[in-house]
Amino acid sequence: MSYSVLIVEDSRAMRGLIRATVEQMPGFSTFEAANGFDALKNLPARKYDLIITDINMPDINGLELISFVKGHPDYKDIPLIIVSTERSDEDMERGLKLGASGYIIKPFKGNELQELVKEVLG
Amino acid sequence: MAGKDDKSRGEFLAESEDILEDLGQHLTRMDEMTESGEVDPDVVNAIFRGVHSLKGLSGMFGFEGISQLSHQLESLLDALRLGKLPISHEMTSVIFAALDRLKILSEDISRGGAERSDYADISSMIEDALSKGHGLDSKDLTDEIEIDAQILKVLTEYEEHRLRENVKAKHSILLVKARFDLASFDKDLTSLNDRLKVMGEIISTLPTTGTGPEAGIEFNILVGTKESVEKFISELSGPDVVVSVIKYKAVQKKAEPESKTVRSLSRTIRVDISRLDRIMNIVGELVLSKNVITRLSKDLRAVQGFQGLAIDLYKASRGLERKLSELQEGVIEARMVPVGQIFTRLSQAVRKYSSEVGKDIRMEMFGEDTELDKLVIEEISDPLMHLIRNAIDHGIEPPEERARRGKPPRGKIRLDAYPKGNRVAISVEDDGGGIDPERVWRKAVEKGLAEPSETLTRREMLDLIFLPGFSTKEEVSEVSGRGVGMDVVKRNVAKLSGIIDIDTEIGRGTNITITLPITLAIIKGLMVESGGEKFAMPLSAVSETLMLEPEKVNSVERREVITLRGETLPLLRLDEVFRFPKKEDQEFIYVVVAGLAERRIGFVVDRLLGQQEVVIKSLGEKLKDLPGIAGATELGDNEVVLVLDLESLINESTKKRQMR
Numbered sequence: 001m002s003y004s005v006l007i008v009e010d011s012r013a014m015r016g017l018i019r020a021t022v023e024q025m026p027g028f029s030t031f032e033a034a035n036g037f038d039a040l041k042n043l044p045a046r047k048y049d050l051i052i053t054d055i056n057m058p059d060i061n062g063l064e065l066i067s068f069v070k071g072h073p074d075y076k077d078i079p080l081i082i083v084s085t086e087r088s089d090e091d092m093e094r095g096l097k098l099g100a101s102g103y104i105i106k107p108f109k110g111n112e113l114q115e116l117v118k119e120v121l122g
Numbered sequence: 123m124a125g126k127d128d129k130s131r132g133e134f135l136a137e138s139e140d141i142l143e144d145l146g147q148h149l150t151r152m153d154e155m156t157e158s159g160e161v162d163p164d165v166v167n168a169i170f171r172g173v174h175s176l177k178g179l180s181g182m183f184g185f186e187g188i189s190q191l192s193h194q195l196e197s198l199l200d201a202l203r204l205g206k207l208p209i210s211h212e213m214t215s216v217i218f219a220a221l222d223r224l225k226i227l228s229e230d231i232s233r234g235g236a237e238r239s240d241y242a243d244i245s246s247m248i249e250d251a252l253s254k255g256h257g258l259d260s261k262d263l264t265d266e267i268e269i270d271a272q273i274l275k276v277l278t279e280y281e282e283h284r285l286r287e288n289v290k291a292k293h294s295i296l297l298v299k300a301r302f303d304l305a306s307f308d309k310d311l312t313s314l315n316d317r318l319k320v321m322g323e324i325i326s327t328l329p330t331t332g333t334g335p336e337a338g339i340e341f342n343i344l345v346g347t348k349e350s351v352e353k354f355i356s357e358l359s360g361p362d363v364v365v366s367v368i369k370y371k372a373v374q375k376k377a378e379p380e381s382k383t384v385r386s387l388s389r390t391i392r393v394d395i396s397r398l399d400r401i402m403n404i405v406g407e408l409v410l411s412k413n414v415i416t417r418l419s420k421d422l423r424a425v426q427g428f429q430g431l432a433i434d435l436y437k438a439s440r441g442l443e444r445k446l447s448e449l450q451e452g453v454i455e456a457r458m459v460p461v462g463q464i465f466t467r468l469s470q471a472v473r474k475y476s477s478e479v480g481k482d483i484r485m486e487m488f489g490e491d492t493e494l495d496k497l498v499i500e501e502i503s504d505p506l507m508h509l510i511r512n513a514i515d516h517g518i519e520p521p522e523e524r525a526r527r528g529k530p531p532r533g534k535i536r537l538d539a540y541p542k543g544n545r546v547a548i549s550v551e552d553d554g555g556g557i558d559p560e561r562v563w564r565k566a567v568e569k570g571l572a573e574p575s576e577t578l579t580r581r582e583m584l585d586l587i588f589l590p591g592f593s594t595k596e597e598v599s600e601v602s603g604r605g606v607g608m609d610v611v612k613r614n615v616a617k618l619s620g621i622i623d624i625d626t627e628i629g630r631g632t633n634i635t636i637t638l639p640i641t642l643a644i645i646k647g648l649m650v651e652s653g654g655e656k657f658a659m660p661l662s663a664v665s666e667t668l669m670l671e672p673e674k675v676n677s678v679e680r681r682e683v684i685t686l687r688g689e690t691l692p693l694l695r696l697d698e699v700f701r702f703p704k705k706e707d708q709e710f711i712y713v714v715v716a717g718l719a720e721r722r723i724g725f726v727v728d729r730l731l732g733q734q735e736v737v738i739k740s741l742g743e744k745l746k747d748l749p750g751i752a753g754a755t756e757l758g759d760n761e762v763v764l765v766l767d768l769e770s771l772i773n774e775s776t777k778k779r780q781m782r
Contacts, residue, residue, distance in 0.1 A: 011175045013130075013137040017182055037308050040329055040339065044304070055278070056171050059315075060327055067276045068329040085178050087196055089444070090279045096437050098276065103440070107181030107189070122423065 002027045003121065004046055008039040008053040008065060009083065014106075018052060018083065021110040022117060036060025040068065048078050050121060055084045055091050063095055070099035079120045083113075134183045135232050138176055142225055145172045149221065153214040161209050163284055163323065169217070170199040170280075176224070187227045187237035194248045195220045204283045206255040216247050261286070267295055268369045273328065273342065281326045281344075288323065288346030295368040296322075296354060298343040302362065307339050314363065315343075321354060322347025395496055398457050405450050409735055410756050412446055415439040454495070454640070461539040461548065462490030464503045468510060472535065475514055482532045483518060489539035494546050498618055498638055502548065505614045509550040509634050510535060512608070517554030517632055527629060529553065542637060545662060549635040556628040559583035566592065579690070584624050585721065588612045616769045619662045621717045647755065647765065649731035650714060653702020657727075658736050658755055658765045659714060665722070667730055668713040675711070684713065684724060691715065694775050695726040696766075699750060716768050723772050736765065749774065 005022050007030055009015045019030045031046070033039040035057045051069065055062035062082060069075045082095045082103040092103050101120045104113055148169045155161040173196045180188035195217065201207040223244045227237045263274060263282070266289050277285065288295060298318065302310040311327070318324055325344040347354060355365045419435035422428050469485045476483040494502075518524075518533035525531055536551040559580045566572035566586040578586075586592065590609040615622050619639050626632040639662035647658035648667070668686075675682050675693065682693040693713065697704055705728050713724040736755035752767035 011137060011179055013133040014175075014179055014182065016133060036329075037311075041308065056174050058168075058171065060329060061278060063276050063278055064326070064328050068331070072331045085174065085181075087174065087177075087200060088278075093441065094275065094278070096441070101433060102436075106178040107184075122429070 003049040005030045005050045006048045008033045010035050010057045021113050025114055036065045039065055051078055051080045052083055055088050066095050066098045066100050081120055138228050141172050141176050145169055145221055149217055156209055156211055156214055166203045170203045173199055188224055191241050194245055198248050198252055201255045203280055216251050220244050266371055276328050277326055284325045293346040293348055294351050296345045297366045297368055298345055299364045300362055301338050301340045303338050318345055321349050402453050405453055408446055412442050457495045458493040459496050459499055461492045461494055464499055465490050465537055472510055481518055484532050484534050486536040492539040492546055501618055505611045508611045513552040517552040519555050545637050545639055547635050547637045549633055551633040553631040556630055556632055557626040558628050562586050619660050647734050647736040649734055650727040651729040651731055652696035652727045656763045658763050663716045663768050664714055665717055666715045669710050672711050691724045693724045693726050721772050
């Protein structure tokens with residue numbers, strides 16, 4: 001089984017960490033978007049199995065992205081994982097209401113994210 | 123998640139440098155705008171976002187100092203951007219100071235070292251500033267404007283606040299719908315946003331799927347503006363941009379409540395600890411209920427047709443989990459008191475005793491701010507007093523002897539408290555004569571507490587002072603007469619799941635360190651399996667777990683031991699203790715190294731199952747003295763698991779050894 005994962009995160013180093021963590025799992029390949037805009041542009045490029053997104057991003061933020069994905073006929077089945085900190089607790093809950101499948105709070109351990117990814121992909 | 127190797131350090135530094143640079147520029151702008159009285163919320167939000175990123179990043183890379191300081195600064199900026207605090211020069215100067223310190227901390231890292239610089243002063247500045255904040259306005263926006271609930275749902279907390287602010291200022295709220303081609307939407311949207319920003323504030327940009335034949339991408343942009351709606355519409359409207367006005371609802375003004383109060387200035391209340399215990403118990407029960415729900419959601423996921431429901435349940439259980447752990451932390455926090463409370467009492471006692479026994483002693487205290495559960499503090503104060511009395515009585519030499527040894531005539535006792543992982547260590551250190559292991563051993567043989575034929579290591583000799591009825595001092599002094607015995611200390615420390623360690627050097631002094639769990643209310647349990655049964659071991663007593671080939675086990679005096687970092691560690695097989703059938707042909711054995719008071723032991727188990735929070739319940743009157751069992755706990759799936767009483771197991775195994 002192979003999975004394509006889109007990582008939406010405006011921090012370069014954080015993106016790198018998430019990418020390395022996800023790619024440790026066999027069969028996973030990752031694609032990166034530096035912000036919500038970038039993600040919108042990347043979505044039509046291929047069929048993603050999972051989107052991992054930050055919430056606090058300029059212009060198009062994580063919630064707006066989730067709402068867009070869940071409202072789009074082509075993308076609505078892609079599960080989303082929110083990566084954020086406990087500060088954005090309220091926003092995270094809003095994200096789940098909008099249809100995200102799970103969330104993880106920074107700082108997290110690599111295996112926690114891997115577990116969550118596996119759980120969300122069922 | 124990432125180590126502090128050179129590569130990840132480099133990645134972290136490169137990005138944090140960029141963030142700090144941006145922050146500096148934005149902050150300068152914010153400060154200038156504070157001058158003119160009109161601060162662009164976008165700038166404040168940009169600073170918040172930068173600090174937020176820095177915090178997430180430093181947390182992931184394990185840089186504690188930057189992570190903690192940026193966490194505090196983030197709270198301050200969150201309060202500023204959400205209007206809980208007014209923006210002022212005072213605030214910007216606090217933020218400037220914090221940024222400077224963050225730079226210094228990251229310079230520490232870039233010089234290849236740890237974050238050496240102190241930031242406690244900045245922390246308290248931020249705390250001060252934060253304490254002036256007030257709560258958030260939570261009026262329902264749909265009561266005031268005719269806005270689509272779908273749009274409200276997508277707003278972040280911050281965007282919602284900005285909308286409120288615009289509504290409060292009676293600005294016009296506009297919904298700008300723009301449709302762009304998929305190929306060029308980013309450029310088109312940027313240029314539209316640039317025009318919008320001149321005329322008002324962009325509150326939210328929500329992308330939606332385009333409708334119609336040439337399915338492009340649509341954006342619903344929520345804007346607040348002081349400008350006239352007509353001007354706005356005429357300047358923006360076009361084939362691809364439609365502006366609509368969100369109307370205000372007619373509101374009835376309520377009279378403002380009178381604010382003349384006679385409220386008290388004090389912000390603390392006194393609470394009986396038993397009330398907090400009760401809340402803690404309820405939290406414990408809730409943790410169990412939560413485990414049931416998590417379990418159910420996993421089971422449900424396997425059932426055809428229930429996946430959607432399973433995800434909902436899972437989300438609910440995750441939410442519950444987070445809130446529960448916050449609640450738990452909150453209650454634990456409320457139970458916390460600084461160790462300084464007992465330090466003061468102890469130092470008074472020292473002054474009294476030292477003059478009674480004619481010794482001149484100086485007391486030094488460190489880490490008084492370290493916090494511990496109120497009950498743990500109360501329980502530990504007597505053992506600490508014992509240790510200090512012992513130091514005065516047996517440790518610190520009389521002035522003339524000190525002079526002979528070339529020591530200052532005045533003896534010193536140092537009390538030190540500091541956090542150690544999720545535990546707290548309290549040490550009592552004296553600069554007295556130290557403890558001579560050989561002398562301890564001879565004394566123990568005399569008293570019939572040790573066999574003269576036995577060869578003991580230095581550590582084992584020292585451990586003898588914890589046996590009941592041991593005292594090396596020939597004459598019983600006034601102070602010792604009050605029941606000073608290390609066995610009492612040990613028993614009390616063990617009751618709190620604590621560990622006691624002795625470090626001593628003849629002629630130089632003794633350091634006795636007690637390591638305690640921060641709270642006793644809910645414990646983390648290490649779940650293990652032996653003979654097919656599950657057990658929970660209090661994690662606070664576990665120092666490490668090992669996986670070994672069975673050949674690594676040696677036999678010394680008919681007792682199984684292993685060598686751990688040069689020291690001999692006796693083993694205890696749980697299956698033998700409970701007379702379970704022995705598991706044969708194991709490729710590996712698992713050893714849980716646990717220590718209570720001065721004695722450490724390796725428990726051999728069949729499997730390690732992981733960690734879980736457990737609430738210890740008593741087994742009731744009939745079973746209460748079951749050897750080796752402290753109680754039972756319920757796991758999420760209605761499974762009852764026994765909690766091991768490590769203290770009695772270790773004592774039992776020590777006794778056996780003495781009988782031989």
